[in-house]
Amino acid sequence: xxxxxxxxxxxxxxxxxxxxxxxxxxxxxxxxxxxxxxxxxxxxxxxxxxxxxxxxxxxxxxxxxxxxxxxxxxxxxxxxxxxxxxxxxxxxxxxxxxxxxxxxxxxxxxxxxxxxxxxxxxxxxxxxxxxxxxxxxxxxxxxxxxxxxxxxxxxxxxxxxxxxxxxxxxxxxxxxxxxxxxxxxxxxxxxxxxxxxxxxxxxxxxxxxxxxxxxxxxxxxxxxxxxxxxxxxxxxxxxxxxxxxxxxxxxxxxxxxxxxxxxxxxxxxxxxxxxxxxxxxxxxxxxxxxxxxxxxxxxxxxxxxxxxxxxxxxxxxxxxxxxxxxxxxxxxxxxxxxxxxxxxxxxxxxxxxxxxxxxxxxxxxxxxxxxxxxxxxxxxxxxxxxxxxxxxxxxxxxxxxxxxxxxxxxxxxxxxxxxxxxxxxxxxxxxxxxxxxxxxxxxxxxxxxxxxxxxxxxxxxxxxxxxxxxxxxxxxxxxxxxxxxxxxxxxxxxxxxxxxxxxxxx
Amino acid sequence: xxxxxxxxxxxxxxxxxxxxxxxxxxxxxxxxxxxxxxxxxxxxxxxxxxxxxxxxxxxxxxxxxxxxxxxxxxxxxxxxxxxxxxxxxxxxxxxxxxxxxxxxxxxxxxxxxxxxxxxxxxxxxxxxxxxxxxxxxxxxxxxxxxxxxxxxxxxxxxxxxxxxxxxxxxxxxxxxxxxxxxxxxxxxxxxxxxxxxxxxxxxxxxxxxxxxxxxxxxxxxxxxxxxxxxxxxxxxxxxxxxxxxxxxxxxxxxxxxxxxxxxxxxxxxxxxxxxxxxxxxxxxxxxxxxxxxxxxxxxxxxxxxxxxxxxxxxxxxxxxxxxxxxxxxxxxxxxxxxxxxxxxxxxxxxxxxxxxxxxxxxxxxxxxxxxxxxxxxxxxxxxxxxxxxxxxxxxxxxxxxxx
Ligand SMILES: Nc1ncnc2c1ncn2[C@@H]1O[C@H](COP(=O)(O)OP(=O)(O)OP(=O)(O)O)[C@@H](O)[C@H]1O
Ligand SMILES: [Mg+2]
Numbered sequence: 001x002x003x004x005x006x007x008x009x010x011x012x013x014x015x016x017x018x019x020x021x022x023x024x025x026x027x028x029x030x031x032x033x034x035x036x037x038x039x040x041x042x043x044x045x046x047x048x049x050x051x052x053x054x055x056x057x058x059x060x061x062x063x064x065x066x067x068x069x070x071x072x073x074x075x076x077x078x079x080x081x082x083x084x085x086x087x088x089x090x091x092x093x094x095x096x097x098x099x100x101x102x103x104x105x106x107x108x109x110x111x112x113x114x115x116x117x118x119x120x121x122x123x124x125x126x127x128x129x130x131x132x133x134x135x136x137x138x139x140x141x142x143x144x145x146x147x148x149x150x151x152x153x154x155x156x157x158x159x160x161x162x163x164x165x166x167x168x169x170x171x172x173x174x175x176x177x178x179x180x181x182x183x184x185x186x187x188x189x190x191x192x193x194x195x196x197x198x199x200x201x202x203x204x205x206x207x208x209x210x211x212x213x214x215x216x217x218x219x220x221x222x223x224x225x226x227x228x229x230x231x232x233x234x235x236x237x238x239x240x241x242x243x244x245x246x247x248x249x250x251x252x253x254x255x256x257x258x259x260x261x262x263x264x265x266x267x268x269x270x271x272x273x274x275x276x277x278x279x280x281x282x283x284x285x286x287x288x289x290x291x292x293x294x295x296x297x298x299x300x301x302x303x304x305x306x307x308x309x310x311x312x313x314x315x316x317x318x319x320x321x322x323x324x325x326x327x328x329x330x331x332x333x334x335x336x337x338x339x340x341x342x343x344x345x346x347x348x349x350x351x352x353x354x355x356x357x358x359x360x361x362x363x364x365x366x367x368x369x370x371x372x373x374x375x376x377x378x379x380x381x382x383x384x385x386x387x388x389x390x391x392x393x394x395x396x397x398x399x400x401x402x403x404x405x406x407x408x409x410x411x412x413x414x415x416x417x418x419x420x421x422x423x424x425x426x427x428x429x430x431x432x433x434x435x436x437x438x439x440x441x442x443x444x445x446x447x448x449x450x451x452x453x454x455x456x457x458x459x460x461x462x463x464x465x466x467x468x469x470x471x472x473x474x475x476x477x478x479x480x481x482x483x484x485x486x487x488x489x490x491x492x493x494x495x496x497x498x499x500x501x502x503x504x505x506x
Numbered sequence: 507x508x509x510x511x512x513x514x515x516x517x518x519x520x521x522x523x524x525x526x527x528x529x530x531x532x533x534x535x536x537x538x539x540x541x542x543x544x545x546x547x548x549x550x551x552x553x554x555x556x557x558x559x560x561x562x563x564x565x566x567x568x569x570x571x572x573x574x575x576x577x578x579x580x581x582x583x584x585x586x587x588x589x590x591x592x593x594x595x596x597x598x599x600x601x602x603x604x605x606x607x608x609x610x611x612x613x614x615x616x617x618x619x620x621x622x623x624x625x626x627x628x629x630x631x632x633x634x635x636x637x638x639x640x641x642x643x644x645x646x647x648x649x650x651x652x653x654x655x656x657x658x659x660x661x662x663x664x665x666x667x668x669x670x671x672x673x674x675x676x677x678x679x680x681x682x683x684x685x686x687x688x689x690x691x692x693x694x695x696x697x698x699x700x701x702x703x704x705x706x707x708x709x710x711x712x713x714x715x716x717x718x719x720x721x722x723x724x725x726x727x728x729x730x731x732x733x734x735x736x737x738x739x740x741x742x743x744x745x746x747x748x749x750x751x752x753x754x755x756x757x758x759x760x761x762x763x764x765x766x767x768x769x770x771x772x773x774x775x776x777x778x779x780x781x782x783x784x785x786x787x788x789x790x791x792x793x794x795x796x797x798x799x800x801x802x803x804x805x806x807x808x809x810x811x812x813x814x815x816x817x818x819x820x821x822x823x824x825x826x827x828x829x830x831x832x833x834x835x836x837x838x839x840x841x842x843x844x845x846x847x848x849x850x851x852x853x854x855x856x857x858x859x860x861x862x863x864x865x866x867x868x869x870x871x872x873x874x875x876x877x878x879x880x881x882x883x884x885x886x887x888x889x890x891x892x893x894x895x896x897x898x899x900x901x902x903x904x905x906x907x908x909x
Pocket of ligand 1 (some may be wrong): 012015017018019037038039040041042043044045046397398407408409410411413437439
């Protein structure tokens with residue numbers, strides 16, 4: 001087999017952090033190569049080095065592409081060679097149409113004048129290639145995340161790609177969309193396109209990868225060949241984490257008490273389309289010490305439900321009743337909802353969860369500044385102590401809590417959002433996709449924290465698209481479909497199939 | 507990821523902006539000191555520098571808050587002119603006593619800020635538009651108030667707002683004694699001693715902060731930098747006060763300006779309301795979902811700006827000893843430039859009070875120095891524009907290098 005890509009002894013340092021230390025990566029022509037490792041291990045950084053986001057000279061080491069030494073000064077350079085990267089955060093322009101996005105920076109034009117008919121035709125072909133049944137004219141922003149992901153891939157294909165890099169492409173996708181995407185990768189492989197896939201979902205990796213490189217603490221620890229023999233998930237985890245992990249879900253002593261939190265007759269209308277009801281007649285409750293799950297497809301209204309309860313931060317004409325320990329509480333404003341004991345940990349950490357340009361410290365205390373201040377004056381020392389405590393408890397990988405969150409890896413950013421809400425000390429905590437983009441070890445830590453909250457007699461509501469996680473963690477699972485809760489299942493009677501049956505039949 | 511100990515280089519890289527700004531101010535002063543044959547740092551001229559720039563600095567404090575919250579206020583020059591006109595009408599034409607007129611003016615400033623902030627905060631109308639409208643409206647209103655004429659002069663006690671000096675609180679004989687030994691005409695012992703006290707307080711607070719950081723394990727400024735910075739700041743302070751002491755002493759505006767700067771630095775850096783202001787500018791949606799009343803804070807930022815613009819208007823009118831229809835014309839540009847030179851970010855959430863003040867001084871020293879050199883207003887504008895551009899390019903370059 002010929003090597004398409006060889007990265008040799010790559011070392012990359014940021015002020016105070018050595019993100020990559022002598023990492024090697026060899027990718028064969030035509031394979032699907034998986035890159036796995038814990039949050040902050042350096043996967044994204046390695047791919048940014050490869051694609052020229054970090055230009056030659058800003059790192060040590062050597063890149064060989066198709067046998068030639070490659071020194072990319074920017075992304076355009078690497079694209080010219082046929083390397084396309086799809087970042088952890090999608091980079092589409094929401095207001096532009098699919099076709100416009102596909103050819104952004106790569107327009108088909110004659111003497112500066114766009115050839116729209118030609119681009120339309122090409123766009124349709126590309127969309128067909130990636131199996132996306134949409135008109136090239138719709139604005140990208142109106143598509144779901146899964147479809148946007150396909151547009152990203154189509155965009156890469158438009159550039160005649162040889163090596164396709166996907167950084168956690170399925171993190172925000174639900175099962176069937178993920179499957180479609182993985183199928184597409186296989187198909188592209190058939191057409192001779194090599195890909196590098198970063199993911200924390202090990203089952204997916206096992207499903208498509210030919211070889212796996214494991215990175216730990218900024219160094220490559222092993223490369224496993226899945227074609228020769230089946231590699232177990234346990235094996236990958238062992239290499240990633242550096243130890244055996246017997247269980248995926250921590251044990252928990254169930255100690256469920258009275259009804260703690262209840263929502264009655266909850267109705268919400270769409271903020272712009274006033275005649276569209278988003279949530280209809282929802283009733284649910286959480287008992288103290290209980291972890292309750294909400295299953296459902298993307299767009300079924302789970303996030304909208306949680307946000308409309310949390311300070312009416314979504315929707316309009318909201319009606320219904322919210323009670324905590326039998327007493328009605330005022331949740332009409334976010335600060336009142338927090339005051340009353342609620343917290344909502346968003347699924348969209350960059351847009352809604354974090355102040356990216358500020359430090360871990362400042363993000364951690366933001367929702368509970370009263371806890372680190374007296375008479376409106378913040379105590380620097382107290383704040384430092386609090387932030388440091390959560391950094392250690394959540395195992396956030398960074399040299400200092402003064403680090404800006406924008407410089408953290410995706411998974412570690414998620415932990416900062418969680419820290420913020422844990423520090424707000426809620427009675428009922430809504431977690432919206434809390435483990436998205438988080439590695440197995442960190443997932444275990446987050447699950448443990450959820451269990452701890454439950455053990456303290458609080459209530460936890462977990463919204464998740466990963467059914468195994470709901471089944472592994474929850475005491476009861478509500479199933480949501482088109483804005484209504486269609487059923488609730490006890491943990492022992494729930495199974496992936498039963499949940500799916502409620503989602504699909506309606 | 508392995509952790510290398512944060513070394514001096516890394517520290518310098520992440521604080522380049524702050525040290526760079528201080529060095530830039532020093533370099534610019536040195537340049538003009540040489541080019542003007544030492545006139546720049548003469549006692550009279552230092553006094554003038556403060557009198558000329560105090561109103562810009564006062565407004566820069568408010569503008570910093572507005573810009574940190576992610577907005578902008580283009581109306582401050584007009585508001586300042588309007589309030590000056592209002593004061594002139596009340597004091598000169600209606601003979602209202604100062605203690606009535608001044609509070610009224612400040613309240614009017616606050617109301618103007620509220621009127622503009624209301625549309626920005628609660629209606630989400632872009633501040634650029636709202637305050638552009640305000641700029642026209644209040645320019646027109648001051649013309650109307652003054653009927654196109656200058657109105658003055660003000661009574662002495664009103665002038666003292668700006669051109670008054672703190673009297674020497676040491677016995678006169680002490681000052682005379684020192685003056686004789688130094689071979690200067692007069693010496694305000696109080697002025698120098700206030701400067702020494704202020705320098706001592708700055709050093710003491712710095713040391714205390716360091717000790718506390720250490721106790722909590724916060725990684726602070728490397729000791730060499732700390733010493734260098736404090737030596738520079740303290741000796742500059744004492745030097746300036748010494749110079750002022752050999753002239754007429756400390757101007758009243760210097761005191762009000764200093765007090766306001768300290769208050770705003772404290773509010774923005776140490777209080778919850780300040781912290782929230784940064785959060786609003788950094789990511790309004792996330793701040794909102796963290797329970798922060800983002801709209802109310804935006805509203806507040808504009809009210810605050812209005813009050814400070816009013817104060818600036820009073821001080822400006824007091825210095826000119828009359829209100830003119832042109833007062834405050836295009837001043838908003840200097841104020842905004844000062845804040846951006848001081849390191850604030852157009853997108854909000856970033857910026858420091860001390861930065862804005864140093865930025866204002868950089869603009870002020872350049873204005874003053876170039877005038878002393880006899881450089882025409884045409885070149886002055888060009889040079890100021892280029893300095894602003896250079897400062898912002900430096901920011902962006904720095905950020906890219908770190909990323
Ligand atoms: N611009 C930066 N400045 C400082 N540190 C950085 C910067 N970018 C990344 N890092 C650090 O480098 C390390 C590797 O980050 P990277 O994003 O590559 O992790 P990752 O393996 O992709 O993790 P995840 O699975 O969470 O996405 C992290 O510790 C991160 O904090
Ligand atoms: Mg990553």
